[in-house]
Amino acid sequence: MIEGKKVLVVSAHAADYVWRSGGTIAKYIKHGAEVHVIVLSFGVRGESNDLWKKDGATYESVKAERFAETQAAAKILGIEHIEFWDLPDYPMAPALNEETRIRLVKKIREVAPNIIITHDKNGEDILNPDHNAVSRFVFECSIQANSNGVRIEGTRTTKQMRLFGFEPHQTELSKFVPNQLIDISEVYEQKVEAMKCFKAQKHLIEYYTQRAFLRGNHLRRISGNQTYQYGESFSSFFPVAGEELV
Amino acid sequence: MIEGKKVLVVSAHAADYVWRSGGTIAKYIKHGAEVHVIVLSFGVRGESNDLWKKDGATYESVKAERFAETQAAAKILGIEHIEFWDLPDYPMAPALNEETRIRLVKKIREVAPNIIITHDKNGEDILNPDHNAVSRFVFECSIQANSNGVRIEGTRTTKQMRLFGFEPHQTELSKFVPNQLIDISEVYEQKVEAMKCFKAQKHLIEYYTQRAFLRGNHLRRISGNQTYQYGESFSSFFPVAGEELV
Amino acid sequence: MIEGKKVLVVSAHAADYVWRSGGTIAKYIKHGAEVHVIVLSFGVRGESNDLWKKDGATYESVKAERFAETQAAAKILGIEHIEFWDLPDYPMAPALNEETRIRLVKKIREVAPNIIITHDKNGEDILNPDHNAVSRFVFECSIQANSNGVRIEGTRTTKQMRLFGFEPHQTELSKFVPNQLIDISEVYEQKVEAMKCFKAQKHLIEYYTQRAFLRGNHLRRISGNQTYQYGESFSSFFPVAGEELV
Amino acid sequence: MIEGKKVLVVSAHAADYVWRSGGTIAKYIKHGAEVHVIVLSFGVRGESNDLWKKDGATYESVKAERFAETQAAAKILGIEHIEFWDLPDYPMAPALNEETRIRLVKKIREVAPNIIITHDKNGEDILNPDHNAVSRFVFECSIQANSNGVRIEGTRTTKQMRLFGFEPHQTELSKFVPNQLIDISEVYEQKVEAMKCFKAQKHLIEYYTQRAFLRGNHLRRISGNQTYQYGESFSSFFPVAGEELV
Amino acid sequence: MIEGKKVLVVSAHAADYVWRSGGTIAKYIKHGAEVHVIVLSFGVRGESNDLWKKDGATYESVKAERFAETQAAAKILGIEHIEFWDLPDYPMAPALNEETRIRLVKKIREVAPNIIITHDKNGEDILNPDHNAVSRFVFECSIQANSNGVRIEGTRTTKQMRLFGFEPHQTELSKFVPNQLIDISEVYEQKVEAMKCFKAQKHLIEYYTQRAFLRGNHLRRISGNQTYQYGESFSSFFPVAGEELV
Amino acid sequence: MIEGKKVLVVSAHAADYVWRSGGTIAKYIKHGAEVHVIVLSFGVRGESNDLWKKDGATYESVKAERFAETQAAAKILGIEHIEFWDLPDYPMAPALNEETRIRLVKKIREVAPNIIITHDKNGEDILNPDHNAVSRFVFECSIQANSNGVRIEGTRTTKQMRLFGFEPHQTELSKFVPNQLIDISEVYEQKVEAMKCFKAQKHLIEYYTQRAFLRGNHLRRISGNQTYQYGESFSSFFPVAGEELV
16 A cells, blocks of 8 residues: 555656656655655766757756756655755766765665665666666665664664665666566656656657556556556565565 | 455476465465465376385375375365366476367466466476476466467456466575565464375475475565564566556 | 678567568668568467457458458568468467478578578567577577588578577566667658558557667667667677677 | 685674584584684674664674674684674675775785685675675685785785685575585584574574575485485585586 | 596587597596496487588488497597487487487486586577487486386486586587586597597587687686696586585 | 777786787777777786796886786787876776776777777676776776766767677686677787787787687687688677667
8 A cells, every 4th residue: 555655765866766766756645655755966967968068058057957857847746855965976986975875874764764766776777877876875775774783873773665676778788677567657647747847858758758658568468457558667676575476 | 455366376296386385375265365276297206206115106006195195285275176187297298288288278267367376487496397397388378368369169368367486495596586475474384284294205394394484584574574474485477567566 | 781681580470570670671671682571370369369359250360360461561561572381379389390390491591591580589578488489499490401411302501690589579578688779760651551550459559669769769879870760679699790899 | 625624714794604604614623624714893783683672782782792692603613713803884895995905815815725705706695785795805805815916025825715605694585596515414513502602693593593404405305415414505606626526 | 536436428419428528538437437428319410511511421421420430439538338329410309209218217227327417408509409408308317217206117216416517619608607627637638539530520629629728727727726737617407515615 | 890990998907908809909900990008007916927926026027027018019919009007906996096087088088989898897707806897997987978967178078989898718707798709810810929928928828829719610600601710709788789780
């Protein structure tokens, strides 16, 4: 049951969480989950190629534009809890240091999520090393947050939560294997609207629109449920562990 | 929800379904599922080493003993629907012919299961080629059962069901990766009693008892639910496809 | 250079070669290649679900419809050399016997192709066992065709040709890894028209239209060539072996 | 032959070497090997969850308890050469710096081991990033120790030794594949006694007791030697290279 | 210890056992092992390309030549026990039928080998499907030979033996991973002489000569033993299971 | 077409580019490509074992010798553009810092290569961690060089180039899979001469001479082109993306 679930989404760049999990986020919020999003960087260096083509573009102007876009998208998806950590990107790894580590462990303990969604851990993004670095980093911080002996004042140890990975841009080339296909039909229009906030990336809007259609096809084929029209897919860091076969 | 689910278990030999899924079967039955079991062979040639050590053992005497044992185990697990196809084993592949194929497609359509449980498809049993052959065979028959164009008089095309694989005896050596861990604590004693029916295989009873304990440890660790004590694990032929992340 | 190349496409069912390689076929023909297509079966049992829903559908009526559709598609793609072997499908493996083997070895030697395109060998089609069986079969026949000692009257041993695998329907779930991405922009409309011949499978037409768009995105991203709009992808049975890095 | 062999065990936390290789260590010592153990950290943060539940637990109190426990265990196993480097854990990676690197290269050269045993390199511990970091670190230090050009005053270049990896806690989920199964029957009681020193981790004692039983089953099945009762398993960083097939 | 060991080598074609294990065979015989070789086919169709180029070559003439060559090679290697089963090849799979199966199970029980060496099971020969078929077949027969319930008059159940796989021609392309590297320096000249019996395949003689040199380099590098000059490599079907780490 | 291509080779140590790509470099230069080589370190610590055996060897004396050798080799291969960055090795990872990163991004933009050749990214060098570190580093710098938002004064963003990986020393043990086999017959003698500059490593000269022969065998076998005599192999970081199947 979605209602009452707490979800923490950690996104390397400003738009990752929208392309890759915007539908699932909107659906969870619609059904009563509490969703928190951390945007680690604005992707000024690595994911704003088109914005830099404008005359007079500067680091600050690009950042401002990305900030505005991602806020608008978050609003459309219904996200109330979103933080922008404004780390540098390309490369992001050097910024995933001791300070950031403690900050994220604290945040995880503060939210105490049932679910963490971030970049895929099982595969390897073929064109975006930041995504790989963030995936490992979030995973390691989650382990620490769950460990009694990692003492940070004012925090409480979390219980083992579930972790899921975004589908990357080049799925098979990044060795991503979908482990969970989620129907997002009821919030599909919302996701499309949110994607449209990223005006300089029209080709990506079409790209992720079509991917949602393909995943919908797979959802119907595998579940036998013909009402599923659009989908998103995720990898799972752990096996399903529970009461029955799903 | 387990209640009302229809489950078809296809077991290569007489005891496979007990060692590998006895707890899950008992639990499903207890909670109102309809469970059907097909025992393809009695494992007279391949899995009755100890029975053959008795003086005067013959194919018929071994078979009779295996038959009695597996019936007793099935009864303890609460299984009402069980069939013994009495195929030869070691090797079983030659018996998985056109006739057996049609028989199994018919059976699948007759049961119309939500879930099929059989031998693991993703890995490769390191010491039991029969298991690999059965896994492929059941998978192929399920695809045919679901196909409108496979016309068999008196049958109705099934909808895509979910398929799960047994954990093999040598887990990692058989490249098995647990995809679903199922808590069987409430029926654990029942499973132990069922296993005890196979009197000539005492070492296996202890083996699978201890594995249930280990899987219980993994269940607690991964779910954070400390009430889980004993478990069974399965691979999944397909990704999870549904309404929410699990 | 495409001109003068001889290509043999072996398709398990009536539409596989269109969905999966229709653009590449049309492009090769347009640029002067000689393309031969073998359609092993009409997919009456396994890939005609929608046709069977018509009142009074029979094996013969479905087959006739598939035959008409695939001929129409072949014509649009410009294919002059096409054969229909009318093997049974679902399962197809039993029909890939000694007789079919000799027939295919002969055909390979008759065409003497530079390139064979068939179903993917490296992965495993998650929902279509026929495709896996055909892939292995074509591969083995190619090895035999190339072997001096496989004496078949009236044939000449072929030289080692290159083999490529179709992208399956569920790409990542079938462990397919694209090894070659081919731009089909100039013949894209032709492919769309050819796909439309399969009237009962509207959802597949949209599906493969969108996949061509996604592959176009990957082509641009990986090659840096912004004129590529639509693509198809293939696996390669062998490494590239030649004069320079490609 | 074990006699005269020199073995260096590098354990990330205070109890890893006991759970994972206590039997093999005891056996090697019993038969005349010289075994050195380095305990990199006390696992105060990452592997002392239960100790932190005591009222008034502090970093120092937990550490003292872990220290006492692991010393007692080492004594039972017969280990005479053991060092505690007291590095921080969770995360340990930042402490595996230049200083620690030189210290370990020196130590390897001082011991000049025939065998190094540490955490598994081939897989990836699904729940313990420290283990992965230590595995890579030990491997890299061993390469440097063997390299003539890595000049450290007062040390002599070592010859290529063999490296083996511990079986992790969640074997298959960590992609561990047992490459060497070692019979520990004759020292099994000793290992059990050593494990009992870790009083706060009763469930782990039972866990590793049962795993020894399972590995014993595999040992008998694979070797055909029915005297093997209990075992431990290891991965191998390198192929076997020698005089005959083993 | 090699002395007293019983080894069964099963070779798909007439020369496979020489190229791939000639050194290890000669070494085992030299040190007192009893080595049996079964040559399943003469490779007339699949591995005699050059012989077929002679004027007037016929199936019988090629076979006679292969027979003479392989007998000469066996003699040089010191092999006393060799059988030629004269199965057809390319494809060989159809000949690996019920009759051949019983014949091989009988033979395994008659020899009661400690070691079986045949084609690699873990990888997949990229250019020779016969090798893959034989590997699976020998493995399955060994399992049956070891099974008490597989009753064949006049035979005694064998104990679990060890199985090893040949290194194929295109090592990495066939996904072969060397698990055991064996020093063959002392019998290297003997192997070279044996290879020279296959007069029509000069390029292969040089090929396998150079591979022995490369494997010698790996042997020295991995073992640290500088006396190793030439080697052969094998995969292992099972983990090492024994008394100590090797 | 090779003519006019710009190639950047990044070599971890002084001789890597010669052993692993000397033939391809010489061929590209001969046919009109512009080849730039960066030698990151002289391999004084990690790859100069034999030089350190000389009496009185010092860091400076070894470095001078390596410098002289690699310059001589570069000259024989016809390389006009070569830089020596003189980073420390064993380990090299600490030197692949922010400063080196900017330096390499700048260099990539300055050269604007069509092709980058460096250490293999897909596998993992079993005995040389420096190679793995360099592979990841070069890959990440190439991504940054291609990104519009990575602003470095005086540089222009590059277009996506192709990346290829060297074949490592222990091919299969390092999980290397050859993706491209390149015929180097016409420059083979040149490569042999260049290798001979590394006087202290005679065994490697023979080793890489023989490997070229083996790769020549594979080239002929896979391409059917019998003129190929010697080869080198590379992995590919990306799929082929272009106009036709190759």
